[in-house]
Amino acid sequence: MEAGKQTHPELAGGFNADEQRVDWHDETLWWIRQKRDKAAHGIPEWELLRETASQIKNNVLSGLADYLENFEARALENGIKVHWAADAAAHNQIVYSILKEKEVTQLVKSKSMLTEECHLNTFLEEKGISVIDSDLGERIVQLAKEPPSHIVLPCIHKKKEEIGELFHEHLGTAAGESDPQVLTEAARQHLREVFLTSKAALTGVNFAIAETGEFVVCTNEGNADLGAHLADVHIASMGIEKIIPERAHLGVFLRLLTRSATGQPITTYSSHFKKPAPGQEIHLILVDNGRTEHMGREDFRASLKCIRCGACMNTCPVYRRSGGHSYHYTISGPIGAILAPNLDRKKYADLPFASTLCGSCSNVCPVKIDIHQQLYKWRQVIVQEGHADLAKKVSMKGMSLLLSSPNAYRIAGKSGRWLLRHAPFAMNNKFNPWYKQREMPSPPEQSFSEWYKKMKK
Amino acid sequence: MLAALRHNQPEHSVLPPLLYFPLAPAAELKEQFIRIATGIGSVVHTADTFEGALELLQKTLQPGQKVLSTLPELSSDGFIYPGKDQDPHIYADLDVAVFKPLVAVAENSALWITEEQLIVRALPFITQHIYMLVDVSVLVGDMHEASRITGLKSQEYGFGTYIAGPSKTADIEQSLVLGAHGPRSMTIFLYGSGT
Numbered sequence: 214m215e216a217g218k219q220t221h222p223e224l225a226g227g228f229n230a231d232e233q234r235v236d237w238h239d240e241t242l243w244w245i246r247q248k249r250d251k252a253a254h255g256i257p258e259w260e261l262l263r264e265t266a267s268q269i270k271n272n273v274l275s276g277l278a279d280y281l282e283n284f285e286a287r288a289l290e291n292g293i294k295v296h297w298a299a300d301a302a303a304h305n306q307i308v309y310s311i312l313k314e315k316e317v318t319q320l321v322k323s324k325s326m327l328t329e330e331c332h333l334n335t336f337l338e339e340k341g342i343s344v345i346d347s348d349l350g351e352r353i354v355q356l357a358k359e360p361p362s363h364i365v366l367p368c369i370h371k372k373k374e375e376i377g378e379l380f381h382e383h384l385g386t387a388a389g390e391s392d393p394q395v396l397t398e399a400a401r402q403h404l405r406e407v408f409l410t411s412k413a414a415l416t417g418v419n420f421a422i423a424e425t426g427e428f429v430v431c432t433n434e435g436n437a438d439l440g441a442h443l444a445d446v447h448i449a450s451m452g453i454e455k456i457i458p459e460r461a462h463l464g465v466f467l468r469l470l471t472r473s474a475t476g477q478p479i480t481t482y483s484s485h486f487k488k489p490a491p492g493q494e495i496h497l498i499l500v501d502n503g504r505t506e507h508m509g510r511e512d513f514r515a516s517l518k519c520i521r522c523g524a525c526m527n528t529c530p531v532y533r534r535s536g537g538h539s540y541h542y543t544i545s546g547p548i549g550a551i552l553a554p555n556l557d558r559k560k561y562a563d564l565p566f567a568s569t570l571c572g573s574c575s576n577v578c579p580v581k582i583d584i585h586q587q588l589y590k591w592r593q594v595i596v597q598e599g600h601a602d603l604a605k606k607v608s609m610k611g612m613s614l615l616l617s618s619p620n621a622y623r624i625a626g627k628s629g630r631w632l633l634r635h636a637p638f639a640m641n642n643k644f645n646p647w648y649k650q651r652e653m654p655s656p657p658e659q660s661f662s663e664w665y666k667k668m669k670k
Numbered sequence: 671m672l673a674a675l676r677h678n679q680p681e682h683s684v685l686p687p688l689l690y691f692p693l694a695p696a697a698e699l700k701e702q703f704i705r706i707a708t709g710i711g712s713v714v715h716t717a718d719t720f721e722g723a724l725e726l727l728q729k730t731l732q733p734g735q736k737v738l739s740t741l742p743e744l745s746s747d748g749f750i751y752p753g754k755d756q757d758p759h760i761y762a763d764l765d766v767a768v769f770k771p772l773v774a775v776a777e778n779s780a781l782w783i784t785e786e787q788l789i790v791r792a793l794p795f796i797t798q799h800i801y802m803l804v805d806v807s808v809l810v811g812d813m814h815e816a817s818r819i820t821g822l823k824s825q826e827y828g829f830g831t832y833i834a835g836p837s838k839t840a841d842i843e844q845s846l847v848l849g850a851h852g853p854r855s856m857t858i859f860l861y862g863s864g865t
């Protein structure tokens with residue numbers, strides 16, 4: 214990524230240089246977290262839903278190969294063309310060959326973290342195909358030539374004045390205009406034109422149902438549907454873990470997804486694509502890109518249950534105060550920090566250390582992934598595998614913070630030497646100074662900035 | 671690829687039982703549906719009968735608007751009726767589209783509609799405003815029940831969607847704006863007694 218070799222603490226340090234912006238970012242995300250809480254508390258059976266979703270996903274992982282075969286067979290019967298991609302390069306090549314065959318030069322895309330993971334845009338642009346992201350937030354970061362900083366809220370790090378400037382430059386809005394209503398209207402007009410003139414559309418997939426061969430795409434803006442229904446060719450890209458067994462299970466996930474993400478009761482659109490419309494083609498690409506390998510890691514495979522709601526980011530004290538870009542990986546926040554090392558342990562050795570292990574992420578996760586425990590386990594693996602140079606540096610600096618607070622002193626007395634030497638954060642949550650965070654709206658200001666200041670050195 | 675996956679998968683883990691929650695009384699569902707629909711930006715009108723709802727609907731239309739409906743009851747009177755296999759691009763300047771969804775969900779005000787009522791898939795997205803005629807008797811409590819009904823073999827579809835409210839975005843500093851790419855407004859005409 215553009216971020217080059219900078220580590221999370223270094224990048225976070227840059228983000229932290231503007232204190233007001235950090236506070237604003239922190240508060241905005243916390244506000245979303247609170248909306249999530251309100252939505253969750255409105256459902257008496259919330260915990261049962263989470264447990265059920267978790268068990269369904271456990272079942273999916275244990276039978277994924279069969280489910281995929283089943284899904285493929287049903288989808289083919291339904292008239293969907295199915296492709297398999299072992300890695301990002303294969304995925305991009307498939308997309309390109311479909312577009313080339315149809316002589317398409319403009320692709321309209323709705324939100325798909327998978328295509329970000331595969332770096333599809335740059336690949337296609339090098340081949341002379343223009344790619345236009347149609348989700349408003351994604352369009353904004355695309356115009357700014359930045360990656361999304363959040364999986365659900367791609368431009369959560371941007372101020373409206375900055376967006377106004379971008380729109381002034383690219384969409385011709387008045388200089389100084391920063392009213393969200395006006396800017397959104399300008400984007401609407403601009404993207405309408407794109408929808409109406411694109412012969413091919415690419416969407417992500419939220420859920421793919423093994424029983425029926427259909428897939429479900431959720432958006433609030435309606436961009437996935439406008440793109441897909443107005444194009445001759447609809448390409449849908451999905452990671453192989455997006456499978457759910459039966460259609461009847463969908464209710465559980467649709468109840469959880471958006472309440473966890475933004476606190477809405479459901480997204481505006483939950484569209485079920487089963488068969489192509491007359492005269493239209495649907496291509497579905499099933500992408501592995503490291504997932505099979507990940508499945509083989511007993512301690513870490515649970516992260517494949519993720520439904521990409523973003524709740525773990527919104528609640529994370531480190532994410533909120535360091536920003537998505539500091540993670541230098543497509544998926545940021547706690548879930549990104551446990552997915553990234555699977556692909557490259559050396560490059561992302563710092564990410565599992567970008568956490569206080571407070572456990573708030575695991576508490577909000579709608580599919581009950583043991584996120585903070587995986588972060589802890591990754592730290593051990595990274596140290597053992599000798600990628601620890603960086604990791605140690607990060608963790609030793611973290612330790613100096615712990616030792617600087619009286620609270621942490623107690624931990625030092627109570628926990629073994631080994632922990633202190635190797636993974637100072639990996640202590641029983643009870644003794645963790647961030648433990649309070651679970652219930653408190655924002656981290657103790659002082660110690661957090663101190664922590665980062667020290668990490669930066 | 672699948673052989674490697676099979677090798678790496680964990681041991682079999684059983685599926686949990688399907689969830690089911692008893693249905694609340696019709697009046698409660700109706701109240702909840704209206705509250706939530708209004709909360710997410712829809713406008714809800716109620717009428718005792720279908721005819722009453724149609725009358726209300728006619729009154730909210732403005733002269734000069736390009737209005738489309740797939741309801742046989744509205745096949746005259748200046749309503750456009752879409753044809754199968756039409757190029758959706760011809761509806762780029764559509765003002766209002768009127769549909770009658772098959773299922774309405776009280777817990778989130780989502781309305782389930784399939785290709786059969788849409789005729790042309792792009793319609794509920796391309797129109798500037800969307801009108802929904804909802805019979806109280808199609809109300810269900812939650813998404814478990816909705817998933818069950820909409821998954822029945824008798825409900826076969828090539829494309830189906832739940833729609834909840836007007837299209838929206840909050841991508842610019844979390845300020846909610848209605849009318850992102852799809853309809854700028856959703857108006858629901860809820861009618862009947864639910865029996």
Ligand code: SF4
Nearest residue numbers: 519520522523525578
């Ligand atoms: S790990 Fe859990 S909370 Fe985080 S994005 Fe995935 S599903 Fe949501």
